[in-house]
Amino acid sequence: MSNDKSIIFPDTIRIHGHTWTVEPLGRELARDWAGDFNTTQQRIRIDEAANSESQGQIMLHELVEALSGMYQLELEHPQVQGLSQALFAVFRDNPEVAKLIAGVAS
Numbered sequence: 738m739s740n741d742k743s744i745i746f747p748d749t750i751r752i753h754g755h756t757w758t759v760e761p762l763g764r765e766l767a768r769d770w771a772g773d774f775n776t777t778q779q780r781i782r783i784d785e786a787a788n789s790e791s792q793g794q795i796m797l798h799e800l801v802e803a804l805s806g807m808y809q810l811e812l813e814h815p816q817v818q819g820l821s822q823a824l825f826a827v828f829r830d831n832p833e834v835a836k837l838i839a840g841v842a843s
């Protein structure tokens with residue numbers, strides 16, 4: 738397998754004022770789960786074999802899960818899944834709204 742990074746995201750993202758790394762999750766681990774996050778290492782990993790739409794869903798899922806911990810929201814996993822899927826659908830259905838929220842609308 739190639740070592741070339743095959744995920745759609747930049748190498749780092751900002752979360753809650755900190756720089757987190759974003760890394761591909763290799764096949765060995767991605768057999769069992771599609772992504773994970775590690776608050777201590779400030780790292781999110783995304784299944785490198787997933788298509789770009791799935792990678793977007795995985796990223797939102799891991800972000801909501803990580804933020805739930807950081808903001809002491811104590812979301813249960815079904816809540817993480819529901820919220821991340823709902824946000825993903827809204828952003829996909831309304832890309833202009835997502836851009837406006839991000840402050841990058843043209």
Ligand SMILES: [Zn+2]
Pocket residue numbers: 798802814817
């Ligand atoms: Zn999860």
